[in-house]
Amino acid sequence: MIPAEFDYQCPSSVDEAIRMLADAGEDAKVLAGGQSLIPVLRMRLAAPSVLIDLSALTELTGVRDDGDSLLIGAMTTHYEVQRDHLVHEHARLLFAATNTVADPQVRHRGTFGGSLAHADPAGDLLAPVLALDAVMIIAGPNGRREVPAAEFFVDYFTTALAPDELLLDVRVPKCSGWGAHYEKLNRVAQAWSIVAVAAAVQVSGGAITQARVGLTNMGSTPVRARAVEDALVGQPATPEAINAAAERAAEGTSVGDDYKENLARVLCGRALTSAVTA
Amino acid sequence: MHISVNVDGVRHADEVEPRMLLVHYLRERLGKTGTVVGCDTSNCGACTVHLDGHSVKSCSVLAVQANGHDITTIEGLARDGKLHPVQEAFHANHALQCGFCTPGMIMQAIDLIADDPSPDDEAVRKGLEGNLCRCTGYQNIVRAVQDAAHRMRPGAGPDAERVQDEARAHHVVGGE
Ligand SMILES: Cc1cc2nc3c(=O)[nH]c(=O)nc-3n(C[C@H](O)[C@H](O)[C@H](O)COP(=O)(O)OP(=O)(O)OC[C@H]3O[C@@H](n4cnc5c(N)ncnc54)[C@H](O)[C@@H]3O)c2cc1C
Ligand code: FES
Ligand code: FES
Numbered sequence: 001m002i003p004a005e006f007d008y009q010c011p012s013s014v015d016e017a018i019r020m021l022a023d024a025g026e027d028a029k030v031l032a033g034g035q036s037l038i039p040v041l042r043m044r045l046a047a048p049s050v051l052i053d054l055s056a057l058t059e060l061t062g063v064r065d066d067g068d069s070l071l072i073g074a075m076t077t078h079y080e081v082q083r084d085h086l087v088h089e090h091a092r093l094l095f096a097a098t099n100t101v102a103d104p105q106v107r108h109r110g111t112f113g114g115s116l117a118h119a120d121p122a123g124d125l126l127a128p129v130l131a132l133d134a135v136m137i138i139a140g141p142n143g144r145r146e147v148p149a150a151e152f153f154v155d156y157f158t159t160a161l162a163p164d165e166l167l168l169d170v171r172v173p174k175c176s177g178w179g180a181h182y183e184k185l186n187r188v189a190q191a192w193s194i195v196a197v198a199a200a201v202q203v204s205g206g207a208i209t210q211a212r213v214g215l216t217n218m219g220s221t222p223v224r225a226r227a228v229e230d231a232l233v234g235q236p237a238t239p240e241a242i243n244a245a246a247e248r249a250a251e252g253t254s255v256g257d258d259y260k261e262n263l264a265r266v267l268c269g270r271a272l273t274s275a276v277t278a
Numbered sequence: 279m280h281i282s283v284n285v286d287g288v289r290h291a292d293e294v295e296p297r298m299l300l301v302h303y304l305r306e307r308l309g310k311t312g313t314v315v316g317c318d319t320s321n322c323g324a325c326t327v328h329l330d331g332h333s334v335k336s337c338s339v340l341a342v343q344a345n346g347h348d349i350t351t352i353e354g355l356a357r358d359g360k361l362h363p364v365q366e367a368f369h370a371n372h373a374l375q376c377g378f379c380t381p382g383m384i385m386q387a388i389d390l391i392a393d394d395p396s397p398d399d400e401a402v403r404k405g406l407e408g409n410l411c412r413c414t415g416y417q418n419i420v421r422a423v424q425d426a427a428h429r430m431r432p433g434a435g436p437d438a439e440r441v442q443d444e445a446r447a448h449h450v451v452g453g454e
Contacts, residue, residue, distance in 0.1 A: 001318060008279060008296035008342050031343075038338045039320045041297075051296065055343065079332070103408025104389060105323060108332040109339065189407045190321065 003041035010053045014060070014139055014168065017052055021164045022141050024050040030166065031055075032075060032114035035106045060113070060168060063087055068174055071137075074113020074167045078102070081112055091172050092278070093180035093200045093212075097128045100182060103190040113167045116152070119159045119221075122192040124184065126153060126222040127214030131198050134172045140165035153221035175212075178202045181274035183267045184216070193217050195263040197225075197249065199271035201232065208232045208241070208276070218253045218264055227251040228268060237276040243269055281345040285310065286354025294341045301325045303341035304351060312353040312381050316410070323409030326382035327351045333389035335408070352381035355388075364388050367426035368419075375413035383409050387423045396427055 390405030
C-alpha cells in the first residue's frame with residue numbers, strides 16, 4: 001500500500017522545525033530515517049497531515065566528546081554509530097546493541113534518536129540507553145529540557161516527548177574500559193528481540209566494581225535489572241558469581257510469562273559472561 | 279513537490295506527490311522496472327538500491343527524500359554492454375532461480391563487498407540479512423558473493439571490472 005496524502009516540510013534549523021511543528025498542530029509527525037514511520041504510513045496505521053523531515057538538520061548528526069559524556073545527535077544513523085570511534089571507546093554497549101538492529105539497509109537510514117522516540121519495547125537501543133543512565137536533550141516551544149532515560153520511556157510506543165517537541169541529542173556517560181555485551185534472542189534474520197539483555201561491567205583486579213544491566217522486551221518499557229547489578233558489585237568476576245546474579249534477572253519485571261522470564265535469566269548469564277571477557 | 283534526482287548517472291527533474299515511494303518513482307515515472315517490490319513490510323530487500331553509495335530499501339524511502347541525491351539501481355551497473363562483476367558472478371554461480379530477489383541481492387552484495395572486500399561465509403550471510411530469497415536456499419548466493427569479492431579484490435585493478443570469457447567458461451562448466 002501507499003501512504004495517505006500528507007504535506008511535506010523540510011526545515012533547515014531546529015528553531016524552524018519547532019515552529020513548523022507548533023503551526024501544524026497535533027496532526028504533524030516528525031520524519032527521521034523513516035524506517036519505522038514509513039512502514040507505519042504504508043500500512044495506514046497512521047495518517048498524519050504533515051511530515052516534518054529532519055534530514056537537513058546536520059547539527060543533529062554525529063557523536064561529540066563532551067568531557068565525561070558523549071553527545072550523540074538524534075539524527076546519527078545506526079550505520080554511523082557502528083563506525084564511530086568515540087562510541088567504540090566509551091560506549092561499547094551501544095555499539096554492541098546497534099550491531100544487532102535490523103539489517104544493513106535499515107541501519108543506513110534508521111537513526112539513534114528515531115529508535116528512542118519510537119519507543120518500541122522490542123527496540124534494541126532502549127535498554128542500553130537506560131542501563132547507561134543516558135539523558136535525553138529535548139527542545140520545544142518553551143525552550144530546552146533534559147529528561148533522564150528512566151523517565152523518558154513511559155509506555156508502549158510512548159515517551160516523555162510532547163507532540164510539539166523534538167529529541168535533539170542524547171548524553172551518554174562514558175564507560176571507558178568497561179566490558180560490554182548485548183545478548184539478543186530472535187528466531188529469524190532481521191527480526192526484533194523476543195528478549196535481549198544489555199550488560200556493561202567494570203572489572204578491576206578480578207572483581208566487579210560496577211555493573212549496569214538493562215532488559216529489552218520484558219515489559220511496556222525497557223527495564224533496569226537492579227537486583228542483578230546489586231548482586232554483582234563487589235563479587236569476583238567468576239562464572240559462579242555471574243550465574244548467581246543472573247538468576248535474579250526477572251525480579252521486578254511484570255510480563256507474567258515464564259518463557260520470557262527464563263530467557264531473561266539465561267540471556268543475562270550469557271551477556272555477563274561475554275561482558276567480563278570483552 | 280519538485281525534486282531533482284540523479285538516477286544511474288542521469289539527472290531527472292520531476293513533480294511528485296510527497297507520499298510517492300522512491301521505488302514507485304523509479305518504476306512508474308522513470309520506467310526503471312529492474313528494481314522490484316516483493317513485500318509490504320520492508321522485509322524482503324528486493325527493492326534495494328544505492329542512495330549516495332549506500333544500500334537502502336527503496337520501498338521505505340520517499341521520493342522527496344531522494345531530492346538532491348544520487349541513486350544507483352540494478353540498471354545502472356553494466357558498463358559498455360558488460361555486466362558488473364557481481365552480476366557476472368551471480369550468473370556464473372547459478373545464484374538465482376526465479377530471479378525476483380536478484381536485483382536487490384546484487385545491490386546489497388555490492389554494498390557488503392565495499393565494506394568487507396573478502397567476506398567469509400558468516401559475513402556474507404550477515405550482510406545479506408535484509409534480503410530474502412524463496413528459491414535458492416542461499417548457498418549459491420553466498421558462493422557468488424565470495425566469487426565476486428575475489429574478482430574485485432583490492433589490487434585486482436581495472437581487470438576487476440572486465441568480464442573475461444575465460445573466467446565465465448571456467449565457472450559455468452561444472453561449478454568449482
Ligand atoms: C525490517 C526492519 C527491521 C527492524 N529491526 C529492528 C531491530 O531488530 N531492532 C531495532 O531496535 N529496530 C529495528 N527496526 C527499526 C529501526 O531501528 C528504525 O530505525 C527505528 O525504529 C526508527 O528510527 P528512524 O530514524 O527510522 O525513525 P522514523 O521512522 O523516522 O521515526 C520513528 C518515530 O519517532 C519519531 N521521531 C523520530 N525522530 C525524532 C526526533 N528527533 N524527535 C522526536 N520524534 C522523533 C517519529 O515521529 C516517529 O513517530 C527495524 C526496522 C525495519 C524496517
Ligand atoms: S519491497 Fe520488500 S523490502 Fe522493499
Ligand atoms: S531466486 Fe527466486 S526469490 Fe531468490
